[in-house]
Each structure stands twice: as structure tokens, then as C-alpha cells.
Amino acid sequence: ADEQQALLEAVSLVRTYREQIESRFRSVFLDIFERRLFSRPSTAQAAAPAVGELKLVEDSVVNGQMEVDRLVRRARSKLDPDEVLGMRARLAELVERDWFDEGRHPASPEAIFEALLQVLDELAPEPSVKSALLEAFEPYVSANLNLVYSNVNERLKSNRILPYIRPRVQRVPSSGARPVPGRGMGQETYDVSAPGGDAGGHGGMQFGGGGFGG
Numbered sequence: 001a002d003e004q005q006a007l008l009e010a011v012s013l014v015r016t017y018r019e020q021i022e023s024r025f026r027s028v029f030l031d032i033f034e035r036r037l038f039s040r041p042s043t044a045q046a047a048a049p050a051v052g053e054l055k056l057v058e059d060s061v062v063n064g065q066m067e068v069d070r071l072v073r074r075a076r077s078k079l080d081p082d083e084v085l086g087m088r089a090r091l092a093e094l095v096e097r098d099w100f101d102e103g104r105h106p107a108s109p110e111a112i113f114e115a116l117l118q119v120l121d122e123l124a125p126e127p128s129v130k131s132a133l134l135e136a137f138e139p140y141v142s143a144n145l146n147l148v149y150s151n152v153n154e155r156l157k158s159n160r161i162l163p164y165i166r167p168r169v170q171r172v173p174s175s176g177a178r179p180v181p182g183r184g185m186g187q188e189t190y191d192v193s194a195p196g197g198d199a200g201g202h203g204g205m206q207f208g209g210g211g212f213g214g
Contacts, residue, residue, distance in 0.1 A: 029115035083149035
């Protein structure tokens with residue numbers, strides 16, 4: 001009964017604030033996208049407590065984040081790995097940096113749910129109503145994200161942004177291998193492709209049909 005009531009309130013909230021939700025989501029997501037693309041700190045990070053300062057976190061906040069993490073994992077499990085790799089590599093190429101981590105690229109499920117959660121927080125619904133809204137939105141995110149990634153990858157490739165993506169494999173480093181930054185000890189990924197040129201030469205591996213990574 002409680003779940004049904006929360007769902008009814010969620011439907012009512014969306015009907016009442018649909019245009020506001022859509023408008024705010026676009027604005028918030030754009031801010032998150034640019035922040036991640038250019039590695040800028042978030043407002044929350046900038047306002048983080050100093051070292052040694054204690055900060056209590058409400059159970060509702062912790063539970064809410066756990067729920068978002070679960071929905072993110074569900075959405076990610078439905079993504080095409082090649083399209084995800086294409087987003088990580090090509091968006092990074094735009095700002096001349098190393099590939100984004102899977103959960104840190106600007107259009108990752110984490111970024112989308114972060115924006116959605118911020119918008120819902122502004123409406124301040126009851127936790128059960130917020131939970132119902134997040135659950136309702138997840139299938140739409142999962143269903144459309146692959147298409148978005150595919151369109152973005154095709155647009156970037158058509159503009160000669162990494163038409164082919166050279167693979168990176170985990171292996172024992174050799175004299176010619178270059179460790180990729182951002183990995184912990186024992187988890188190094190080595191780019192064994194040769195510098196310069198496209199994936200078809202100098203020892204690189206080329207994949208047909210648009211290349212590895214979508």
C-alpha cells in the first residue's frame with residue numbers, strides 16, 4: 001500500500017512539474033557534463049569539510065546514494081561496451097587528455113543519475129516518492145543511452161575524432177609499453193600501440209566496420 005501511494009504521488013509530481021523537471025535536467029546535466037569534461041571540481045567538492053573536520057551524514061542520504069548506485073549498475077549492464085569505450089576515448093580526445101574512466105566520462109550513467117537526483121532534490125519529495133521516480137526513470141535511461149552514445153560516436157568519427165580506436169590490453173610491461181595514468185599499482189593498463197598514425201599501421205590493431213569502440 002505504501003509503495004502504491006508513493007507511485008501515485010510520483011506520477012502526480014511528474015504531471016505537475018514535467019516542464020520544470022525537463023528544463024532543470026538539461027541545465028544541470030550540461031553543468032555536470034562540462035565539469036567532468038574539463039575536470040572541474042563540483043560545488044560539493046569545493047565545499048567539502050577540511051581535513052579532520054567531522055561531518056555527520058543522514059541515513060536517508062546514504063540510502064539514497066546506495067539506491068542510485070544500484071540503478072547506475074543496472075543501466076551500465078545494458079550498455080554496448082564498444083560504444084562506452086568510444087565515448088571514453090573520443091570525449092577525452094576533444095580535450096587532449098587520457099581516456100576517461102568508465103564511471104567518470106561526461107555522459108556516463110553516473111552523470112545522468114547525478115543530474116536527475118539533483119533535480120529531484122530541488123522538488124523535495126518524500127524519500128519514498130523520490131525512490132519511485134528514480135525507479136521509473138531508469139528504464140528510459142537504459143533504453144536510450146546506447147542510441148545516444150552511438151549517435152555521438154558517429155558524429156565524432158565523421159569529424160575525424162579517433163575514427164579508429166587502438167586497443168589497450170592488460171599485459172606484462174615491455175620496453176616499448178607505456179603505462180596509462182590513473183591506475184593503481186598492480187592494475188596497470190599498457191597501451192601497446194605505436195605512437196602516431198592510425199590503427200592500421202606501426203603495429204597497431206585495426207578493427208573493421210568503424211573501428212573498435214563504436
